[in-house]
Amino acid sequence: MSVSSRVGRPPENRLLAALPANEYERVLPNLQQVSFALGEVVYEFGGHLDYVYFPTTSIVSLLYTMENGTSAEMGLTGNDGVVGIALFMGGGTMPNRAVVQSAGRAIRMKAKVLQDEFALGGQFQHLLLRYTQALITQISQTAVCNRLHSVEQQLCRWLLLSHDRIKSDELIMTQELIANMLGVRREGVTVAAGRLQDSGAISYVRGHIKILDRQKLEDTVCECYRVVKDEFDRLLG
Amino acid sequence: MSVSSRVGRPPENRLLAALPANEYERVLPNLQQVSFALGEVVYEFGGHLDYVYFPTTSIVSLLYTMENGTSAEMGLTGNDGVVGIALFMGGGTMPNRAVVQSAGRAIRMKAKVLQDEFALGGQFQHLLLRYTQALITQISQTAVCNRLHSVEQQLCRWLLLSHDRIKSDELIMTQELIANMLGVRREGVTVAAGRLQDSGAISYVRGHIKILDRQKLEDTVCECYRVVKDEFDRLLG
DNA sequence: AGCCGTCTGTGCGCTAGGCCACATAAGGTG
DNA sequence: CACCTTATGTGGCCTAGCGCACAGACGGCT
Numbered sequence: 001m002s003v004s005s006r007v008g009r010p011p012e013n014r015l016l017a018a019l020p021a022n023e024y025e026r027v028l029p030n031l032q033q034v035s036f037a038l039g040e041v042v043y044e045f046g047g048h049l050d051y052v053y054f055p056t057t058s059i060v061s062l063l064y065t066m067e068n069g070t071s072a073e074m075g076l077t078g079n080d081g082v083v084g085i086a087l088f089m090g091g092g093t094m095p096n097r098a099v100v101q102s103a104g105r106a107i108r109m110k111a112k113v114l115q116d117e118f119a120l121g122g123q124f125q126h127l128l129l130r131y132t133q134a135l136i137t138q139i140s141q142t143a144v145c146n147r148l149h150s151v152e153q154q155l156c157r158w159l160l161l162s163h164d165r166i167k168s169d170e171l172i173m174t175q176e177l178i179a180n181m182l183g184v185r186r187e188g189v190t191v192a193a194g195r196l197q198d199s200g201a202i203s204y205v206r207g208h209i210k211i212l213d214r215q216k217l218e219d220t221v222c223e224c225y226r227v228v229k230d231e232f233d234r235l236l237g
Numbered sequence: 238m239s240v241s242s243r244v245g246r247p248p249e250n251r252l253l254a255a256l257p258a259n260e261y262e263r264v265l266p267n268l269q270q271v272s273f274a275l276g277e278v279v280y281e282f283g284g285h286l287d288y289v290y291f292p293t294t295s296i297v298s299l300l301y302t303m304e305n306g307t308s309a310e311m312g313l314t315g316n317d318g319v320v321g322i323a324l325f326m327g328g329g330t331m332p333n334r335a336v337v338q339s340a341g342r343a344i345r346m347k348a349k350v351l352q353d354e355f356a357l358g359g360q361f362q363h364l365l366l367r368y369t370q371a372l373i374t375q376i377s378q379t380a381v382c383n384r385l386h387s388v389e390q391q392l393c394r395w396l397l398l399s400h401d402r403i404k405s406d407e408l409i410m411t412q413e414l415i416a417n418m419l420g421v422r423r424e425g426v427t428v429a430a431g432r433l434q435d436s437g438a439i440s441y442v443r444g445h446i447k448i449l450d451r452q453k454l455e456d457t458v459c460e461c462y463r464v465v466k467d468e469f470d471r472l473l474g
Numbered sequence: 475a476g477c478c479g480t481c482t483g484t485g486c487g488c489t490a491g492g493c494c495a496c497a498t499a500a501g502g503t504g
Numbered sequence: 505c506a507c508c509t510t511a512t513g514t515g516g517c518c519t520a521g522c523g524c525a526c527a528g529a530c531g532g533c534t
Contacts, residue, residue, distance in 0.1 A: 064381045067460055072384045074377040089370040090363055091472050095464055096377060121358050126327055133326040136373060140311040140333060143380035144301045147309045147420040151521075174481065183384040185522060190482060206481055206530060223304055227332055235328050388491075411511065425491060427512060443500060443511055 001040060007031040007107050012056035014080045014236060015127050016107065023117075023124055030113040035105050036060070038172060042083055042098035049093070051108040052084035058104030059165050061181060062139075064096045072146070072183030073158075075138040076101060078165025080236060081131050087111050088118045088128055101173070101181070102166060130235045137231040145224040151184050152192040156221035158182060159202070161228065163211055171209040196220070238277060244268040244344050249293035251317045251473060252364050253344065260354075260361055267350040272342050273297070275409060279320055279335035286330070288345040289321035295341030296402050298418055299376075301333045309383070309420030310395075312375040313338060315402025317473060318368050324348050325355045325365055338410070338418070339403060367472045374468040382461040388421050389429040393458035395419060396439070398465065400448055408446040433457070 007028065010017050016024065016031075036042070036058045043049050045065065053060070059078045065071040074096060077083050083106075086094040118125050138161075145154055158181065162171055175193060179186040193209075196202045201216035202209055211217070218225075244265065247254050253261065253268075273279070273295045280286050282302070290297070296315045302308040311333060314320050320343075323331040355362045382391055395418065399408055412430060416423040430446075433439045438453035439446055448454070455462075 062377075064377060066381070066385060070385055072381045074380050085373075086370060088366075089373075090367045091370040094370075095374055095468055119358060121356060129325075130327045132369070132373075133323060133328040133331075136322075136326075136369075136376065137332055139373065139376050139380060140299075140301060143311050143376060143383055144303070144309045144420070146380055146384040148303060148307055176481075183381070186482085187484085187523090188521060190484085191521095194483075204482085231328075231332055413511075422492060423512090424493090424514085427514085428491095431513075441512085 001037070002035045003108075004033045004035065007033050011054070011107060012079060012105075013054040013082075013107055015082055015131055016054055018123075018127055018236070020123050023122055027109065027113065027117060027124075031107050031109055033105055034108050036100040036103055038100055038103040040100040042100065043094070045095060045097055046093045049084045049087055050111055052082055052087055052111065052114050053106040053108050054082050055079055055106040055165075056104065057167070058100055058106050059102035059162060060106075061099050061101040062096055063099055063181070070183065071180050073181040074142055075135055076161060076165070077135070078162075080165065080232060081135065082128065084111075085128070085132050085135065087114055088125075089132065101177075102162065102171065104166075127236075134228075134232045134235045138228045141224045141228050145222060146183065149222045149224065150192075151182065151188045152195060153220065153222040153224075154182050154184075155189065155192045155196070156217045157225045159209070159211065160214070160217055160221055160225050163214065164229065169211045171211070172207060173209060174207045175204075238274070239272045240345075241270045241272065244270050248291070248344060249316060249342075250291040250319075250344055252319055252368055253291055255360075255364055255473070257360050260359055264346065264350065264354060264361075268344050268346055270342055271345050273337040273340055275337055275340040277337040279337065280331070282332060282334055283330045286321045286324055287348055289319055289324055289348065289351050291319050291344040291346070292316055292402075293342045293344060294404070295337055295343050296339035296399060297343075298336050298338040299333055300336055300418070307420065308417050310418040311379055312372055313398060313402070314372070315399075317402065317469060318372065319365065321348075322365070322369050322372065324351055325362075326369065338414075339399065339408065341403075364473070371465075371469045371472045375465045378461045378465050382459060383420065386459045386461065387429075388419065388425045389432060390457065390459040390461075391419050391421075392426065392429045392433070393454045394462045396446070396448065397451070397454055397458060397462050400451065401466065406448045408448075409444060410446060411444045412441075 056079050060083045061076045062074045063071050083098050175189040176186050179189045193204050197204055201213050293316050297320045298313045299311045300308050320335050412426040413423050416426045430441050434441055438450050
């Protein structure tokens with residue numbers, strides 16, 4: 001992770017952008033821009049956090065890794081959210097890992113600053129809690145989707161959720177990594193991605209996925225995607 | 238749901254019991270005891286909530302029902318939690334249902350009272366947020382467990398989580414209902430429960446499950462159970 | 475260019491769990 | 505007690521997805 005300059009106005013993160021001017025001005029001196037590399041670990045299982053991160057151009061996955069090494073994603077955070085909710089929820093640590101799924105920038109804020117601001121009970125607190133509720137919806141829907149839907153549908157959901165959180169139509173992501181996120185085999189992703197490719201929805205070349213026809217993905221995806229999207233729009237839109 | 242008398246001291250709900258005396262005295266006049274019947278719906282998908290509920294002897298399941306009618310449980314709340322987190326998280330409604338899984342009592346509190354108390358930022362707010370974080374862990378672990386573990390392991394997890402939240406060794410619950418909770422077929426539950434019965438862990442007769450040997454369940458269950466239990470103990474213990 | 479490591483495609487056998495169709499059993503009710 | 509509803513046990517068949525093995529294919533490096 002590399003730390004660079006100060007943060008501009010308005011911020012590229014939707015949570016920060018939704019703050020009233022006076023609250024944003026108050027926290028602005030405490031914000032820094034950082035860059036995340038692909039695969040970088042933002043926090044570990046049970047690890048302590050010194051900062052919270054508001055992704056701007058990056059996407060961070062929340063994963064849980066089992067004792068036997070297999071893993072699955074619970075949710076993902078992009079420019080509409082914040083990584084490190086344990087810091088204001090009061091738990092300090094979370095029993096999961098956060099890994100950078102798409103390289104890019106984020107804005108960080110010292111834990112203490114966040115906690116003090118949260119304790120004031122203003123709009124900042126409000127926004128963080130609403131985001132947390134939206135995240136709960138995302139995690140819940142992941143639970144249901146894992147149980148009831150096919151790998152192909154889940155891949156569509158994952159592609160659409162990622163696409164929503166990034167400006168580009170190209171995702172940098174091997175099938176191996178996607179398999180880890182979805183908690184399925186790499187070959188399962190190959191087959192599902194192959195079908196999406198045949199239908200013309202995406203093209204896939206060695207870690208570079210291009211979204212060619214978003215509508216086709218939306219036609220294939222299960223209802224889980226829309227439930228999550230609608231809830232984010234309702235709570236943060 | 239039947240409303241009865243006032244609520245005693247100390248309360249049978251762990252969240253309320255953890256309140257400092259002065260905060261509990263302040264909310265006490267606004268608490269009422271209610272009884273939930275098995276299968277009663279506490280709130281519907283997107284429905285409005287006038288009260289939050291602190292279960293004491295009841296257990297409430299948080300479920301999501303798909304468009305095609307199949308459903309799956311995201312988490313469950315007993316005397317260690319509260320039903321209706323959307324009321325203090327700010328969203329107002331949740332995109333899921335809450336159904337009484339085990340008949341019993343709960344303590345209810347008017348939404349407005351809860352919100353005012355939450356806004357004071359005292360211990361009550363603190364406890365509610367910590368509980369919410371524990372719930373997030375539970376939901377996450379459900380997501381992972383749905384993806385990676387067998388029906389038998391999930392049934393064990395479910396039995397243990399329920400057993401922890403109830404005084405009795407007997408659960409009133411048909412296999413059909415358990416199947417809906419776990420998002421699996423009824424026959425799948427029959428087979429898994431049959432195995433547990435053969436091993437002497439439980440006995441199962443027409444909607445009455447007796448836990449005969451808790452240790453055997455703990456030997457069969459996946460790690461998900463302990464992760465959730467440890468996190469609840471850490472955050473609320 | 476040639477090599478090599480990393481991705482991706484594919485096939486095969488296997489199993490868990492889905493769907494369907496019944497058989498049985500346990501209580502409740504007249 | 506006879507009947508009927510509801511709950512549970514069982515089997516047969518089918519599919520999705522796993523594990524494994526290996527065959528390309530692409531791209532970076534020397």
